[in-house]
Amino acid sequence: MDPAEWKLSVEHLTLIMPNDGAPRLILDDVGFAVRAGEVFTIVGPSGSAKSSTLRAIDRLVEPTGGRVLLDGRPTNTLPVQELRRRVGMVFQTPALFAGTVLDNVLYGPRLHGIIGGQADGGREQGCDLLGRVGLPPDFCDRSADQLSGGEAQRVCLARALANDPEVLLLDEPTASLDPGAARVVEDLLLRLAADTELTFVFVTHDLAQARRIGDHGLLLVDGRVVEQGPLPELFDRPGDEATRLFLAGRLGGEPTT
Amino acid sequence: MRESRQAGVAMSEAWFDKGLAVIAAQQFGYLDVVAALAMLAIAVVLSYRERLGLEKDLLVASLRAFVQLMAIGYVIDLIFGAERFIWVLLMVVAMAAFATFTSTRRARALPGSWWIMAAAIGLSAALTLGLMLGLGIIDSRARYVIPIAGMIIGNTMTVASVTVVRLLEDARDQRPRIEAALALGATPRQAADDLIRGSVRLAMVPVIDSTKTMGIVFLPGAMTGMILAGADPLEAVKLQVVIMYMLAAATAVSATTAALLTPRRLFTPQQQLRRLG
Numbered sequence: 310m311d312p313a314e315w316k317l318s319v320e321h322l323t324l325i326m327p328n329d330g331a332p333r334l335i336l337d338d339v340g341f342a343v344r345a346g347e348v349f350t351i352v353g354p355s356g357s358a359k360s361s362t363l364r365a366i367d368r369l370v371e372p373t374g375g376r377v378l379l380d381g382r383p384t385n386t387l388p389v390q391e392l393r394r395r396v397g398m399v400f401q402t403p404a405l406f407a408g409t410v411l412d413n414v415l416y417g418p419r420l421h422g423i424i425g426g427q428a429d430g431g432r433e434q435g436c437d438l439l440g441r442v443g444l445p446p447d448f449c450d451r452s453a454d455q456l457s458g459g460e461a462q463r464v465c466l467a468r469a470l471a472n473d474p475e476v477l478l479l480d481e482p483t484a485s486l487d488p489g490a491a492r493v494v495e496d497l498l499l500r501l502a503a504d505t506e507l508t509f510v511f512v513t514h515d516l517a518q519a520r521r522i523g524d525h526g527l528l529l530v531d532g533r534v535v536e537q538g539p540l541p542e543l544f545d546r547p548g549d550e551a552t553r554l555f556l557a558g559r560l561g562g563e564p565t566t
Numbered sequence: 567m568r569e570s571r572q573a574g575v576a577m578s579e580a581w582f583d584k585g586l587a588v589i590a591a592q593q594f595g596y597l598d599v600v601a602a603l604a605m606l607a608i609a610v611v612l613s614y615r616e617r618l619g620l621e622k623d624l625l626v627a628s629l630r631a632f633v634q635l636m637a638i639g640y641v642i643d644l645i646f647g648a649e650r651f652i653w654v655l656l657m658v659v660a661m662a663a664f665a666t667f668t669s670t671r672r673a674r675a676l677p678g679s680w681w682i683m684a685a686a687i688g689l690s691a692a693l694t695l696g697l698m699l700g701l702g703i704i705d706s707r708a709r710y711v712i713p714i715a716g717m718i719i720g721n722t723m724t725v726a727s728v729t730v731v732r733l734l735e736d737a738r739d740q741r742p743r744i745e746a747a748l749a750l751g752a753t754p755r756q757a758a759d760d761l762i763r764g765s766v767r768l769a770m771v772p773v774i775d776s777t778k779t780m781g782i783v784f785l786p787g788a789m790t791g792m793i794l795a796g797a798d799p800l801e802a803v804k805l806q807v808v809i810m811y812m813l814a815a816a817t818a819v820s821a822t823t824a825a826l827l828t829p830r831r832l833f834t835p836q837q838q839l840r841r842l843g
Contacts, residue, residue: 394751404742417750
């Protein structure tokens with residue numbers, strides 16, 4: 310495929326972090342490409358630099374080397390704000406701002422002046438977004454610090470969607486939730502993936518979840534791509550020793566059979 | 567003493583002069599200083615018995631203060647004698663430089679913060695001193711400018727340090743929220759907005775509280791000195807009111823400048839929140 314046809318491509322991404330004078334190689338020549346509208350899954354044991362990969366894509370950390378292309382255009386040629394508006398991110402632990410749920414959901418649109426002219430100050434749009442993540446409209450006026458973990462994470466998802474992103478980076482969005490809430494959020498993501506044009510890059514250490522959600526994916530170990538391909542075939546016919554070890558639960562993940 | 571100035575809009579130096587003259591009239595000998603040391607001994611003994619571990623700090627700080635004050639006494643004496651504005655100016659700049667150095671050390675967790683401190687202290691001091699001189703509230707002679715500049719710079723120094731250190735700690739505690747805001751397309755200023763306001767507010771609290779309770783809870787330094795020395799309390803009050811307003815203005819400018827400049831060091835040019843100690 311021509312580089313311009315990929316929604317998002319990551320080429321030779323390298324990240325070196327200063328670490329008390331002993332620089333550490335966090336990402337080592339990571340490369341993959343994501344089609345528009347698909348769910349691309351990054352699986353790996355904890356500490357394999359999955360989060361760092363997403364953070365480097367969104368430029369929350371500056372990559373040491375390599376590049377990221379969005380619709381074929383290097384992201385370091387885009388204004389950072391534009392990149393982050395078009396490529397949204399949901400973090401492992403929901404971090405809401407002080408104020409109401411509506412304040413949180415409308416944070417992005419208010420920043421970008423999208424809701425300036427609306428008579429209701431964007432209330433309808435906010436309630437709409439809450440509906441998309443399965444929360445009733447009366448959540449709008451709730452204080453953001455009175456939500457359960459699952460509710461908070463769904464508000465974070467609505468907040469990211471409010472920016473109308475093209476790509477959504479999800480950093481283990483269900484890992485901090487109890488199993489029930491995790492399932493609700495996962496189902497929600499599956500529905501979003503099916504119903505919208507959104508492209509997802511989904512990070513998880515949970516192999517079963519990767520199988521359920523991903524169209525394509527890769528296995529990341531110690532900041533290196535070990536293997537990549539379509540899911541779930543990648544895990545059914547592992548071609549690499551590290552993949553086999555990971556599948557056998559020997560690399561710190563939580564594989565299920 | 568120029569009587570004509572006394573009718574002016576500002577305080578005249580007449581009663582200021584009188585206050586200082588009366589202070590000077592009561593002679594302090596070195597024996598009095600040694601006697602005051604006895605009180606320091608109480609603090610040291612207390613620290614030792616309660617194992618606070620502050621004895622060394624207390625002693626070193628007291629000794630430093632003594633040496634510094636003696637030295638500055640001689641310098642001021644020289645400058646008063648020379649009565650050249652350039653010397654006064656140099657003295658004020660030196661004070662500001664030392665204050666910048668002290669604030670920078672306080673905020674050493676933020677590398678390269680010296681220019682933030684220099685800007686906060688320099689701007690607030692230049693603005694308030696300039697205004698006081700320009701409006702003729704104080705005379706440009708050394709004996710007025712130097713003590714007033716000392717008060718302004720001392721206060722703006724504290725406020726600049728508190729503002730920057732608070733902002734730094736908040737940024738560390740609230741990293742997830744800040745990065746969530748950045749990830750939604752916020753600029754560093756927008757992402758740190760709450761923190762900026764919080765740090766200015768915190769730094770200003772002591773100034774505002776002491777202004778509020780002025781005269782009820784404590785009698786401030788300059789006024790206390792004048793009253794102790796036997797000056798007319800009403801004249802001491804007038805001086806204090808001017809100083810109070812001036813300090814409120816100076817600290818507000820210092821805190822705001824520091825808080826608005828700090829994000830430039832907290833974030834990278836690519837708008838990433840730095841990892842600091």
